[in-house]
Amino acid sequence: MNKLLCAFGLFLTLCIPAWALDAGGSQRLADIQKRWAEIQYQLPEKQRAAEFEKLAAQSGAFTRSAPQAAEAWIWHGIVTSSWAGAEGGLGALGKVKEARAALEKAIQLDPQALQGSAYTSLGALYDRVPGWPVSFGDEDKADQLLRKALEINPAGIDSLYFWGDHLNRQGHPEQAREALLKAKAAAPRPGRELADQGRRQEIDALLQEIQTH
Numbered sequence: 001m002n003k004l005l006c007a008f009g010l011f012l013t014l015c016i017p018a019w020a021l022d023a024g025g026s027q028r029l030a031d032i033q034k035r036w037a038e039i040q041y042q043l044p045e046k047q048r049a050a051e052f053e054k055l056a057a058q059s060g061a062f063t064r065s066a067p068q069a070a071e072a073w074i075w076h077g078i079v080t081s082s083w084a085g086a087e088g089g090l091g092a093l094g095k096v097k098e099a100r101a102a103l104e105k106a107i108q109l110d111p112q113a114l115q116g117s118a119y120t121s122l123g124a125l126y127d128r129v130p131g132w133p134v135s136f137g138d139e140d141k142a143d144q145l146l147r148k149a150l151e152i153n154p155a156g157i158d159s160l161y162f163w164g165d166h167l168n169r170q171g172h173p174e175q176a177r178e179a180l181l182k183a184k185a186a187a188p189r190p191g192r193e194l195a196d197q198g199r200r201q202e203i204d205a206l207l208q209e210i211q212t213h
Contacts, residue, residue, distance in 0.1 A: 021069055025062075025066055025069060029062075029071050030191060032058060032062065032075050032079065033075065033191075033192065033195065035058075036055060036075075036078065036082065037192070037194040037195040037198060039051045039052055039055065040082060040195075040198060041197070041198030041201075042194075048082075048086035049083060049086040049087040052082050052086050052087075053083055056080050056083050059072070059076040059079040059080070060076055062075070062076065063076050069109070070106040070107075070109040070114075071106075071114055073103070073105045073109065074103065074113060074114055074118050074121065076102045077099045077100070077101075077102035077103035077106065077118070077122070078099075078117075078121050080095050080096075080099040081095070081096060081099035081121065081124075083095055084096045084099065085128075093129075093135055096125060096135060096136075099121075099125060103118045103121055103122040103125070104118075107122070111152075112152060115156055115159075116148065116152030116153050116159065117153075117158065119145050119146070119152065120145075120146065120149040120153075120156075120158050120159050120162055122145050123141075123142045123143075123144075123145030123146035123148075123166070124142070124146075124162045124165075125142075126138050126139070126141045126145060127142035127162070127165070127166050127169060139169070139170065142166055143170075146159070146162055146163050149162070149163070150163055155182070155186055157183050157184075157186035157189070157199050157203075158183075158199065160179050160182050160183035160186060161179075161183040161199055161203055161206075163179050164176045164177070164178075164179035164180035164183060164203075164206065165206060168206065173210045176206075176210060180210075181207075183199075183203050184200055184203050184204075184207075
């Protein structure tokens, strides 16, 4: 991450390099990513909320120890939103707001981090949570964020999957199918094998849903 973050106001002329994770931070990130995939794709549904709660404590600690690392905030947002989804109900509303704040913080720090993953995850949140007055769901905002994610990472499995899901929700099944087939053909991510496998299963399930409707 060699993009420069420039401070304004009293520090108008001060520019500092964006935070880069050291070896320990990179390993911590990888451990959180791996555990997330294990919970999301290997555990029974009824066990996920408790395990995501534990992982959210770890990802929250990561943001406190590396507050300038966008990657830490991205994954705290992902874990917290996954916890909200696993828990469901009104108790999830506070968690999705916390997830939104974490992802917005990541974009503020480095919008390009993890190939624009903050835009992907934030767009998915806006697409899936209830709208006003219950929560902040907004299909137009989701569209804007997911398009931005695709600008940064046009061939990524996640950016294409969530874009395809969005298109299907908007009543464009053929365009959704095209995006999902591209997602299925995305290059594998080293170290993310379980996540890739699980995501491809979700892609197949959505393709099947589109075909049968």
